[in-house]
Amino acid sequence: MEYDQNNVFAKILRGDLPCDKVYEDDFALAFRDINPQAPVHVLVIPKGPYVSIDEFSADATADEQAGLMRAIGATARELGLTGGGYRVLANKGRDAHQEVMHLHFHIFAGRPLGPMLEDGALPPGTNYRRS
Numbered sequence: 001m002e003y004d005q006n007n008v009f010a011k012i013l014r015g016d017l018p019c020d021k022v023y024e025d026d027f028a029l030a031f032r033d034i035n036p037q038a039p040v041h042v043l044v045i046p047k048g049p050y051v052s053i054d055e056f057s058a059d060a061t062a063d064e065q066a067g068l069m070r071a072i073g074a075t076a077r078e079l080g081l082t083g084g085g086y087r088v089l090a091n092k093g094r095d096a097h098q099e100v101m102h103l104h105f106h107i108f109a110g111r112p113l114g115p116m117l118e119d120g121a122l123p124p125g126t127n128y129r130r131s
């Protein structure tokens with residue numbers, strides 16, 4: 001998918017839109033989600049123009065990939081998320097409900113986060129276990 005320079009996270013990176021910044025380095029920016037789903041809900045984004053984990057893992061340099069991974073950990077440490085733990089999640093595409101077409105990792109923390117996927121997201125009786 002072609003990268004849209006006018007997506008909201010591109011605007012935040014350019015300084016055209018404000019954000020509540022938590023962490024920044026040469027490769028990544030982390031800021032609080034505008035619509036938090038947990039007491040701590042922070043987004044970590046690469047500074048390069050990548051739509052999703054698909055493009056990023058295929059096209060980003062090794063330095064960019066390592067930099068983003070380091071930034072996720074650094075952001076969690078910056079937030080003091082040690083004791084209770086946290087969840088890191090990246091949505092890609094329609095089935096995962098990706099809304100903003102600039103790769104972002106969500107960090108959730110500050111309450112018990114429940115099962116990895118909502119039961120309600122699965123059709124009744126679904127069992128994906130392979131025998």
Ligand code: DGP
Binds near residue numbers: 017035101
């Ligand atoms: P996703 O569904 O994974 O694409 O999540 C996109 C997230 O981005 C969603 O939790 C809300 C957040 N978001 C959307 N627009 C803005 C914005 O302008 N500022 C901030 N801080 N977060 C935003």
